[in-house]
Amino acid sequence: MEKRVPEHKHSFWYYWGGICLFLFLVQVLTGVLLMVYYRPGPDAYDSVRQITYEIQFGWLIRSLHAWSANLMIFAVFVHMFSVFFMKAYRNPREFGWWTGLGLLGLCMVFGFSGYLLPMDELAFFATRVGLAIPETIPGMSHIISAVLRGGPEVSSATLQRFFALHVVVLPALFAPLLGIHLWLVQKHGNAMPPSEEAKPASERKSILFFPNFALRDMAVWLVVLNVLALLAVFSPWQLDAQADALKSAPVGIHPEWYFMSQFEALKLLGRVITGTLGEIVGIGMFTLALAMWALVPLFDTRTAGGRRARQTTYFGLLILIALIALTIIGYLEVA
Amino acid sequence: MNYPIWDVPILGSGLVIAMIAIFHVFISHFAVGGGFYLPMTEALALRKGRKDWMVVLKKHAKFFLILTGVFGALTGVGIWFAIGNASPEGTSTLIHYWVFAWGIEWVVFLVELSSIAAYYYLWNRVSDSLHLQLGWFYGITAWLSLFLINGILTFMLTPSQAWLDAVGSGQETFAFWSAFFNPTFWPSLLVRTLICISMAGVFALVSASRINGVQQPELKTEMTLWARRWLLPAFILLPVAMFWYLSEVPPAQRALLSLGVSTVGPGLFTVLTRMALVFVISSFATVAAVYLFTSQRNATGFGLGSALTVAAMAYLTIGSMEMLREMLRKPYVISQHMFSNGVRKSAIASINQKGYLATTIWVRPEERARWAADDEAATHGAPRVPDSARGELIFRGECMACHTMDGYRSMRKLLKGRDRKGISNMLNVLHDYREDSPYRVFMPPLVGTQSEVEALADYLTVKVAEKPAK
């Protein structure tokens, strides 16, 4: 076990992958515990009500699960952007980047599918709005109705398949992908930022992964546990009224924060290009940006030169600022 | 209602006290613990002839002097300002009954601050043995100041039967010693002393983290490992001390713990057990994190960032411990004597008869005359005139000590969806204060005449129907 971790002024970012892993483990543990009392189907709302208000410490398990979900997606974004700006996608780590993007996608679907499970007003309407967006693509409407939603409306049928997705399908896809991702990190080690690579080998510092960095990793996990505990305690998750399909959507309904930027971008675009065309252009632009993001390792290679490196960094900054700005604007608009 | 009301929007006056006081405890417990850390480390350094340790210690002493002298004193006085504004009746009671103890405390402060100044400024200017004695002198006086405030603070939770029997008789000072050495005094002293020792370690780690690990690796390793040992006593003994403390808390207050032990209702009374959970997790995690960050091979790499992270976690632990302690005392500010809103238990009957607003001086004569006329008319069977303005005064006096309208313990949120009849029913349950009232464990009785209770219902109905001011 001679693996070493580079130590330099950007070493702080090396912890974030581990933070994602820790939060995922919290999700698995609390998720399994929730499954002990959760009843998918017409009884879903009541089972979540019992967990939150009747079963001893049910509120704690649920709050931990909900907060950890949010923190995990936040950590995944921090991890992804820090990897991006440190150019850790470069050869030989391209597959680490691609498996990571796959994991991010699965995380977002985890979040979206889990959100519906309590079947309260918020969950119901957020899911309805969320599923309505891809429907605008010609041809998608039938697929969404038949496969995802299980009918023309979000219903108990939707709930059952979202539950199967959340608890069986997604974990079955996530686990091997995560395994590959972690194995690749072990194989290639932590990447050094270009500034560090430029230094002569004698000037570079590193510490042993085991036990030094591993112990520090554990300490960081304890800090994250504290943050989670604080959030669960100060802001435990409550339950809205039960979903009622006949009610009109509450004013200002919006998806969770990690979908807010896409949601807002589509809204803004829809004001410039109205109707179905606007939606298609919007979704098309996302797909294009996503493709560019994924193909970055092939563009900004080690040998490509400084110009491409700089352009990629600017691209990353642009995306980061756009995501943050759109999220903020989105919240300002619904307030 | 004899004092003006301190209206702090969103946070509420109580949370202002909390923010200032928790920061004060964070600093002051370092001040006491450091009072032992400094002379002990100096003694160790002298015995081993380590001049390099003394260099680090002097820097640490300067850091100590400025941090505790400035921020400790500032926030200590800040607490006085905050409690005086938030709870004038309670503060007035504490001053009246503890004048002698406060006097001793301020003498101790004077001696304490003078001795730490002397300790720092006479460094290398007096003999080693005298300097060391100065350090110990400071440590002992610092601990004495903790000893004294601990008596007054624990009195608020367990004032002792002797004092409760004597209060109002004019003979309260005869119960001084019972009240001071009350049931929770000794366990609380143990808990706080353990925290002081830990805080000494936490801040010593900050100083140790600033030693350059490349230039002085052995020194840094030694000082880091020495500092982290100071966290051990608390880690081992705190579970015992907390158990002892909780066993001395009266059963009526312990009922608050079991109230919130497992489920989260729409109210915030369950914050108590939640804080207990954070406290357990944080204290355990802080110590574990320290040991993981500073393991034998790592100590030279222990940077300021890590040290500050540990300090932040210690802050969290202290914050949750203090909130836990405060929640245990609800609904009283002085257990079994004075409720959080300043109403004395002994005055309930007379206030219910004469009226809550009867004695306040902050009411115009025209208003008072109008109320008297309305009440008179009501006794002759005239229909009630809704009086939100009168209700607002009741709210400010009796409810705002703990509730804000739209922020902390939001009154609007708690009463959401209720109509006037529902609100009036609930207020009457609070007013009747029966044994089986579900509110009794954590709320004071609503005191006042029936027309005052109905006026409050008028006010709250208007507020609940309004949109919150955003």
Add this chain to the structure above:
Amino acid sequence: MSEAPQDSGQESSISRRVFVRTGIAAAGACYAAALGYPIYQYLAAAAQKAEVEASVKEVVLNDVDKLPAPAALMFKFSGRPAMLIRHTDGTWTALSAVCTHLGCTVQFDPGKDLITCACHGGVYNPTTGGNISGPPPKPLTLFHVVVNQGKAVISRA
């Protein structure tokens, strides 16, 4: 984990090390128990609930023919408050007296022939237990009641 540098006396250092290690292990165990306690209680909640429910199968109340009509008799079923109502038309209703809003004990108002809750103004139907007005979200649970010669046998519906 190492001790402070240059310890005096190897012997005392070894036993001190053992003491400290034991102390840490014990404290660690305490903390682990404190964290494991919520998880255990959470998992045990269902069994505890079932135990409570199974423990009482039926309650027998004597001399209920002395109850005027309309009036209610409060009693305990499975440790929770319950009420037996005698209606003017000679029928009987037995139901849970725990308000479905926040758990206060409800009361029967014979003048209005309604069940009300003093805490927040909930109102229920005294024959069906249905929630009529106010905050209660669900009806009161009905029990099965058979009255025979002054003896009421109340069991789960």
